[in-house]
Amino acid sequence: MSRSSQRSDRRSRPQRDRPTPPEESNPSELPTGPPPALARGGLRVFALGGIGEVGRNMTVFEYEGRLLVVDCGVLFPAEDSPGVDLILPDFRAIEDRLDDIDAIVLTHGHEDHIGAVPWLLRMRPELPVVGSRFTLALVAAKCKEHRLTPHLREVAAGDRVRHGEWDCEYFAVNHSIPDALAVAIRTPAGLVLHTGDIKLDQLPLDGRLTDLAGFSRLGEEGVDLFLVDSTNAEVPGFVTPERDIGPVISNMFRDTSGRIIVACFASHVHRVQQVLDAAAAHGRKVCLAGRSMVRNMGLADDHSLLNIPDGLLVDIDEAMRLPDDKLVLVSTGSQGEPLAALSRMARGEHRSITIRPEDTIILASSLIPGNETSVFGVINGLTRLGATVVHQGNAKVHVSGHAPAGELLFLYNAVRPSNVMPVHGEWRHLRANAALAVRTGVPEESVVIAEDGVVVDLVDGRAAITGKVEVGRVYVDGLAVGDIGETTLGDRLVLGEGGFIAITIAMDAKTGRAVSRPTIAGRGFSDDPKALDAAQPLVEDELSRLENENVSDPHRIAQGVRRVVGRWVADNYRRRPMIVPTVITV
Amino acid sequence: MSRSSQRSDRRSRPQRDRPTPPEESNPSELPTGPPPALARGGLRVFALGGIGEVGRNMTVFEYEGRLLVVDCGVLFPAEDSPGVDLILPDFRAIEDRLDDIDAIVLTHGHEDHIGAVPWLLRMRPELPVVGSRFTLALVAAKCKEHRLTPHLREVAAGDRVRHGEWDCEYFAVNHSIPDALAVAIRTPAGLVLHTGDIKLDQLPLDGRLTDLAGFSRLGEEGVDLFLVDSTNAEVPGFVTPERDIGPVISNMFRDTSGRIIVACFASHVHRVQQVLDAAAAHGRKVCLAGRSMVRNMGLADDHSLLNIPDGLLVDIDEAMRLPDDKLVLVSTGSQGEPLAALSRMARGEHRSITIRPEDTIILASSLIPGNETSVFGVINGLTRLGATVVHQGNAKVHVSGHAPAGELLFLYNAVRPSNVMPVHGEWRHLRANAALAVRTGVPEESVVIAEDGVVVDLVDGRAAITGKVEVGRVYVDGLAVGDIGETTLGDRLVLGEGGFIAITIAMDAKTGRAVSRPTIAGRGFSDDPKALDAAQPLVEDELSRLENENVSDPHRIAQGVRRVVGRWVADNYRRRPMIVPTVITV
Structure with a gap:
């Protein structure tokens, strides 16, 4: 299935369309119907x-x-x-x-x-x-x-x-x-x-x-x-042998006297092994950080896939007591995941680790397409705090x-x-x-x-x-x-781009007449608290018009209000928030 | 300003936090206050x-x-x-x-x-x-x-x-x-x-x-x-000379008998010049597509920055009548902008151009970081339709x-x-x-x-x-x-990730009692129309409770309802839609 992009257009108005089902652009060679019974x-x-x-x-x-x-x-x-x-x-x-x-x-x-x-x-x-x-x-x-x-x-x-x-x-x-x-x-x-x-x-x-x-x-x-x-x-x-990454990492350990943080995938046992070896060679202890990192390396150790020298691993409390040049932190977060430790450090929000200019951070990982903004955000944050950031773009630290x-x-x-x-x-x-x-x-x-x-x-x-x-x-x-499909995702895309404007109307069930002034409120539309004030009289006029025409169907009233507010916001703002009228009968 | 990423975390629950103002992670070297008067x-x-x-x-x-x-x-x-x-x-x-x-x-x-x-x-x-x-x-x-x-x-x-x-x-x-x-x-x-x-x-x-x-x-x-x-x-x-791109493009023109579409930046006059030269050399006419492309090349021509051989340019109508091997389309859309012609072709939605296996598309442009998903989406769409797609990843078509x-x-x-x-x-x-x-x-x-x-x-x-x-x-x-700030953007991020649930309550202004059943509706929350049914009695119970406690302040009623629905949705769905209670007094 070719994934049709829904990222917002950076050069023109955002795309508000629903995701296109890939079937619509089916190349002629590919069938659309079920296959016949499998030949014997x-x-x-x-x-x-x-x-x-x-x-x-x-x-x-x-x-x-x-x-x-x-x-x-x-x-x-x-x-x-x-x-x-x-x-x-x-x-x-x-x-x-x-x-x-x-x-x-x-x-x-x-x-x-x-x-x-x-x-x-x-x-x-x-x-x-x-x-x-x-x-x-x-x-x-x-x-x-x-x-x-x-x-x-x-x-x-x-x-x-x-x-x-x-x-x-x-x-x-x-x-x-x-x-x-x-x-x-x-x-x-x-x-x-x-x-x-x-x-x-x-x-x-x-x-x-x-x-x-x-x-x-x-x-x-x-x-x-x-x-x-x-x-x-x-x-x-051809891919460079994994074995060639080890010396690169080891040389970095040799050449820095500051703290070292290595971020990599939590399942890459061989990469972690090379970090452990480099740490042991240069007299540093290793602290594994991140739930999946700790779990996976524990399993790898159980199955003799990881060779951990005695006394090399320390927990976070002990790690925090070690001098800078005696510690390597191995963590997840190499894809810029905002909740991961590395991202928190880059934002200066980590509970116990404050990034300093002496720190070296090694991203020993690939950059998965789509994560560029997050990863570069982390690199910029760490760089801004003065740290040295090594990644596959400037050193051979990943294959x-x-x-x-x-x-x-x-x-x-x-x-x-x-x-x-x-x-x-x-x-x-x-x-x-x-x-x-x-x-x-x-x-x-x-x-x-x-x-x-x-x-x-x-x-x-x-x-x-x-x-x-x-x-x-x-x-x-x-x-x-399975309860989320194209409708929900389409709504999220619209809401994420333009927010919504909610109009609430209370109507007398018997007379079909509004029994209060309509309320109009927006979220994700504007920071200006008065932004929607000018729409209020338009909604009231529309309600009067519908009343004069003896329209009492809540659905038709909602439709009329949606149309009026939608047109007003398009004319005055050129934006397309979701317009959400609610007619409640009392 | 280091841009803190708000992309959703692909490995764990999405980030719902508001954007972090960059000031919060200010490195110690950078000042925060205004400068003194400039020295004379x-x-x-x-x-x-x-x-x-x-x-x-x-x-x-x-x-x-x-x-x-x-x-x-x-x-x-x-x-x-x-x-x-x-x-x-x-x-x-x-x-x-x-x-x-x-x-x-x-x-x-x-x-x-x-x-x-x-x-x-x-x-x-x-x-x-x-x-x-x-x-x-x-x-x-x-x-x-x-x-x-x-x-x-x-x-x-x-x-x-x-x-x-x-x-x-x-x-x-x-x-x-x-x-x-x-x-x-x-x-x-x-x-x-x-x-x-x-x-x-x-x-x-x-x-x-x-x-x-x-x-x-x-x-x-x-x-x-x-x-x-x-x-x-x-x-x-060092950057390869721009002049080295021309022969690469020209050789492609020589070696293909199908239709050719070149996408590049609308201001890159020299790139377009090389496409024009290659087209002239191989007997193809050129059609410029896209408003900014047409405008900028017109200006470049006016200022003698572009050398257009007589009769080389054709309009879209004439272009559509030409045989495949006599045409080059030069278009915008190289960054995967969803509304651009190229994206529409890739989705099979273009009004007049249907991509065929004989077509060659050349993206003679860089891939601006952040646009990867869109650009690869376009490349996949075109490839899926059988076309050959040439880009800087597989040929020297951009510097x-x-x-x-x-x-x-x-x-x-x-x-x-x-x-x-x-x-x-x-x-x-x-x-x-x-x-x-x-x-x-x-x-x-x-x-x-x-x-x-x-x-x-x-x-x-x-x-x-x-x-x-x-x-x-x-x-x-x-x-x-300037009317959009962190509040609106924060709301859009929340709405874009989880949608919203709106609860509407009509209350008697005098008695402070609900005068109808509350309505509960969600957008961007679930495709299941019954998803919110189970929350209805909880809201009604909360309203009864507040009524028994003689709470008639609309704000406190809204708060109570928000809390009950928020807890219900967290417990039952582990999601965090925006909860939007509206109390209207009649």
Whole structure:
């Protein structure tokens, strides 16, 4: 689903339109209707999230009436979904067939791959959840918060396991979280390989290489459909090894005598390991800050994925007593999240940490598109307070977890697939990935660019789009799921741009006449308390006019008042607040 | 002013706080109070916009009671100012002294340098407006839209002119718009050089080099204070010559037989020239689309800044009749503005242009930070429809107009200033620029990092911060200026995130008793029409309780109802809509 932008226009009047359903601009090649029945012996694939967008990855495979789900993640909302906490995959296409699912396979533990598992388990609690040890540890922690006890089934790289009807083989891949897997799925219809998120770091910190040899072996056997991570397909070349980040960080630790704060993703165990190593090498203690950072590193430690020298970690109280040159704080907040510790420090609002010119802050993280304003706001705030801020824009303190073009070519050449289906990406990424497949010799007609809901059938060794199931956006806001849709989001966009003007009229139920002066009040419209005074007589005139015409229908009165106030505000202010008339009968 | 981000947090509950006034996190080095009287023979400098932010550039110089203003631009709002059209410099510090201003000098014609001129002229219409020919042409067009007749005074590179008390010399500089100038200001207090926006393209399309020789000559004379563009100070190296973009575009024209659409900034005359040249070379006609594009290129043509081969330009009707391989559309909308033609094409909503797989769209422009979501939305939309999209991320189709670090070093070494004051940038840019000055040998204590409102006095050859005048944000929304402040913006942020719930109660003025059932309605809260049903009895109970306690004060009744509904919605939804009780007495 291509995400149509709803950000306000900076050059002209703001956009007040409702979000455009992506269906309206459907390219001619993509089907709009449901697919025909799956051909006998065929394999069906469709995504309930994650194709045509970055996030909420969830792919469904169907063979002979049985289903296998790969990943079940969340999407973090952009400004077209104001106030929303999370966006889930749309389960509608499978909600009547939950008993047909043999298992849900999780490729790794990032939120965009596991975040929606609890919502799926609420619908079918005993569904087997398959993944590597660390992935399942993160899933278990997440399910515990939701008071769910999942049925976990641990697998490891090299395992070949049957889940119901599904014959699955797991392959080590490296990414920006430990213990990630690719999955090969063998059915009589053909062999499918799904990379999950992947890169080809040839010097991984834990020595766990992406199993290119295994992929080549599959290639020998014949891969009929290859689902490939598209995130970095537009980026040329190769990712610098994670191992090269360590010395950069270590040198900074060596060269500064002030306090050091490192912000990074809470699941990036290897990045944190390099910070721990650098701290140990330069005689600094480390304090982990942020709930998810503490939780995830605890889990990583439990599973021997993190090597913490004795006595290196200190709690925040002890940290505050250490001299500046003996401390490293490792925190979340690298995306400029306003409530995170780092943002509070940048605003000078942190309870215990006051930023000083001697401080060095290292943002050892990527800048996720859409977060630029927040992140630069944090950098400017810290800089303004005199601190030195190091980030990927001015030092090599981060590398991506996704294969760029050069690495994707290695994958295509190892696997030599018959059919390719780019996944995990917006349209620009999918097209770029498709072009790479074609350049390695995959016939253009064998590269299937789908998006969420598009159904791809693999029949007689040939993959083709056959239809589309409905996939919308499922919003989580606070405790409720699914009660927010385009109406609410459209209203929020209008209210957020222009506020509202409320006109309240009390009417005699019997006579249909106003029994008091109307009240007019605005919020988010103007700071001027007298801004709406001039509209009062217009509303009263309109009420008199309607009374003279013997109009007593509250709905028609509301309409008349809305029209008058709307026109007044457009003429006098050129603004478009929401006009909210309320006619109460007494 | 460091801009504190109000974007919603993608990892946790949205931020509902009001925008933090930047004063609250004032670093200890910056003063908060007004400066003392300017020392006799001293020169004072302060910015009413443009330092600590990118946009609304306006610098005020004061000598012996007289004022000179350099630039008067607008800032395009980010998501912390929802619904706002423009942000103006804060004129308060000079509004009682308008008659002291001898002139306003404009360095070039970009909106962030000239956009607020009409608002200043409304306060003092006969103020002399000084600038180069093309700059003044753009100012005149802008003033005409505001029904103002400015008093224009044209200057050219090489001119040395007296404006009242001010002895000004103008120097050619290159930037991403023709006819840009730097200004040297000579007073008995010292010689000041202000670069405006600047780069050092050594192969400019019009042959008009930045006058480095002139800057060196000033350096010989002795520059006491150097105000330097900071925009690209964090970027290492040098800008590729604009001239190198032409062949890239021309080769694309040669290699495609489909329709071509080029989107770029409406004031980038040299970029458009290269598109015209490429079109002429490959037998295509050009159609200019977008009001500002048509207007600006008309002005450029009038001033012989654009060379349009006879018969090359066609209007939209003729363009629609041309074969695909005979047409280039040049349009605005490169920043993903939702109402621009390009965005409408990407959504499949354009009246006459339907994007097809044969189309090539070239975004020959930068991606202004904050616009990523919109721009990528447009790219994804076009890509989804099958078109090929070329942008600075995958081809060399744009270069910046601002000097990066390598070029700034050339400037510092030519000018050899005694004191430096970085301008035009956020804090991260100012600090990076300051570091460059220090590396060329400017003593650290002679580099003054100010922000909007900070007063810098040049006395006896030494620049120092002496105080601060108040500089806030002045918002234009529709027709009104200045009636929107933190209250309205805070309300818009709350409404935009959570909508509102309105409770309306009609009360008997005499008895203080409710005379009807309360109505409860929400907007931007939920799509579920029954969402608020459960709150109804709670409100009625609260009204009964208040009645039993003989509470008849409408304000206290409103408070009680707000509390009950607020608690209910927090407990049941974990959301924070605005709760708006209205008690109307009948």
